[in-house]
Amino acid sequence: MAIQTPETMIEAVRKFADPQVAHDFWVAMRWPNGVACPRCGLAEPHYLGDKYRRWFCHDCKRQFTAKVGTIFEDSPIGFDKWLPAIWLISSNRNGISSCELGRALEVTQKTAWFILHRIRTALANDSFDQLRGIIEADETYIGGSMTSKPRRVRKNHTLASKRFENKTAVLGIVERGGRVRAFVLPTSTRKELLPRLRKAVHQDATVFTDANPSYTDLDEFFLRHESVNHSLEEYVRGEVHTNTIENFWSVLKRALNGTYISVDAKHLARYIEEEIFRYNERENTDGPRFERPSKVPMASGLPTRR
Numbered sequence: 001m002a003i004q005t006p007e008t009m010i011e012a013v014r015k016f017a018d019p020q021v022a023h024d025f026w027v028a029m030r031w032p033n034g035v036a037c038p039r040c041g042l043a044e045p046h047y048l049g050d051k052y053r054r055w056f057c058h059d060c061k062r063q064f065t066a067k068v069g070t071i072f073e074d075s076p077i078g079f080d081k082w083l084p085a086i087w088l089i090s091s092n093r094n095g096i097s098s099c100e101l102g103r104a105l106e107v108t109q110k111t112a113w114f115i116l117h118r119i120r121t122a123l124a125n126d127s128f129d130q131l132r133g134i135i136e137a138d139e140t141y142i143g144g145s146m147t148s149k150p151r152r153v154r155k156n157h158t159l160a161s162k163r164f165e166n167k168t169a170v171l172g173i174v175e176r177g178g179r180v181r182a183f184v185l186p187t188s189t190r191k192e193l194l195p196r197l198r199k200a201v202h203q204d205a206t207v208f209t210d211a212n213p214s215y216t217d218l219d220e221f222f223l224r225h226e227s228v229n230h231s232l233e234e235y236v237r238g239e240v241h242t243n244t245i246e247n248f249w250s251v252l253k254r255a256l257n258g259t260y261i262s263v264d265a266k267h268l269a270r271y272i273e274e275e276i277f278r279y280n281e282r283e284n285t286d287g288p289r290f291e292r293p294s295k296v297p298m299a300s301g302l303p304t305r306r
Contacts, residue, residue, distance in 0.1 A: 003025060003028040003029055003032075005287045005288075005290065005291055006087070006286075006287060006290070007285065007286065007287045008286065009087065009091070009286070012083070012084060012087045012290070013084065016079070016080050016083045016084050016087075017080065018080065019078045019079065019080040022078065022079035022080040022082075022083050023053055023066065023078070023079045025079070025083070026066055026079050026082075026083065027066050029291070030066060030070070035047075035055060037055070037057040037059065037060060037062075037064060038064055038068045038069035039057065039060050039062065039064065039068075039069075040057060040059045040060045042057050042058065042059040042060070045057045045058065045064075046058065048063070052065060053065060053066065066079075071118045071119065071121060071122045072118075075114075075118075077107075077111065077115065081105045081107065081115070082115065084104070084105065085101060085105060085112075085115045085116070085119060086119055086290060087286070087290050088101060088104065089101075089116060089119050089120075089123075089274065090123075090277070090278070090281075090286070090289045090290050090292075091286045091289065091290070093251075093255075093278065094251075094254055094255045094258055094259050095255045095259045095260060095271075095274060095275075096116075096259065097259050097260060097261075098110075098112040098113040098116055099112070101115065101116060117267070117270060120270040120271065120273055120274045121270065123273050123274050123276075123277035124270075124273040124277075130199075130200060130201060130202040130205075131173060131174075131175040131178070131179065131181065131200055131201050131202065131205065132175065132201075132202045132204065132205050133175055133176060133177075133178070133205060133206070134175075134176040134205070134206050134208065134239070135173060135174070135175060135176070135201050135205045135206065135207045135208070135222075136173070136174050136176060136207075136208050136209070136241075136242045136243075136244050136245040137171070137172070137173045137174075137193075137197060137201075137207055137208070137209045137215070137242075137245065138171075138172055138209065138210060138242045138245045138246065138249070139169055139170065139171050139172070139185070139188045139193065139212070140169075140170050140172065140249045140253075141167035141168065141169055141170070141188075142167060142168050142170055142253070142256065142263075142268060143166050143167030143168055143265070168184060168185075168265045168268055169184070169185040169186070169187060169188040169192075170182055170183065170184055170185065170268075170272065171183045171185055171188070171192075171193055171196055171197075172245045172248055172249065173196075173197065173200050173201060173245070174244050174245045174248060176244055179279075179280045180245070180248050180276055180279050180280060181200050181276065182248075182252075182272050182276055183196050184265075184268055184269045184272065188212075188214065189214060190213075190214040190215075190216075193214050193215070194214075194221075197218070197221075198221055201222065203221060203222055203223070204222075204223050205222055205223060206222070206223055206224040206225075206226075207222045207224070207225045207226075208225075208226055208227065208228070208239075208240050208241065208242060209225070209227045209242065210227055210228060210229070210230050210242055211227050211228070211229040211230065211231065212227075215227060226240045227240070228240055228241055228242065248275075248279055251275060251279070252272065252275045255271070255274075255275055256271060277292075
């Protein structure tokens with residue numbers, strides 16, 4: 001069944017306002033060749049036609065809805081709220097808070113939080129291909145700003161090792177002109193950085209970093225490695241720089257500081273995946289960008305209602 005994906009926000013609002021239309025749109029997107037049982041794959045199950053919009057599979061003798069096996073499973077929320085939520089989170093450059101989404105969808109903040117975290121699970125990078133070409137790698141620290149703390153606290157955190165003790169380390173790797181990956185780390189030591197770099201980056205790649213000692217001797221693992229020393233105010237030397245990954249950090253922190261305000265460290269990885277999705281889909285328009293998270297299958301460890 002051919003479906004027409006909305007291209008603008010006003011089209012999405014008009015299309016998904018009707019719960020039945022939103023449901024039929026999702027069914028056509030999920031099963032373009034006709035409805036099939038998500039458990040056994042049997043085609044042409046019997047449609048029961050009740051208010052729950054269920055089908056009955058004659059093979060496994062079980063009922064199912066269009067939500068089974070997706071990020072929408074075990075949720076009473078209708079597609080007339082799920083689909084606009086996906087549109088909003090995928091099209092807003094700096095994200096959308098649960099309070100704002102709750103007001104837009106006329107649901108509670110807790111319900112909006114649940115919706116957003118389910119969608120963030122779908123936005124997670126599902127590609128295992130190694131990055132190639134020119135790669136920039138850098139780490140950053142996310143957490144409370146030391147300048148906003150009381151003076152007595154700042155005086156006791158003058159050492160560099162103390163400045164980051166309440167922050168979360170994040171490693172970012174970007175393929176110049178291509179994709180980005182980011183990982184939440186327990187520490188930013190060589191022991192934590194190097195294995196992730198070697199796993200995410202192809203050995204024939206050229207890697208540019210800053211002068212962090214943890215990146216020393218990367219020539220042993222990659223075709224070429226060069227660094228710039230920011231402490232000496234060296235930011236660009238020919239093609240050697242880390243400005244691309246620094247740009248990603250600025251966009252990420254703008255969303256975390258301006259939209260989400262205070263992010264718990266245990267949920268930080270999901271917010272980062274949201275920003276990675278938007279960065280990697282930056283060349284697409286809102287319509288194709290909206291389609292991708294809707295097609296992600298159900299995964300283990302999905303957030304539940306609080």
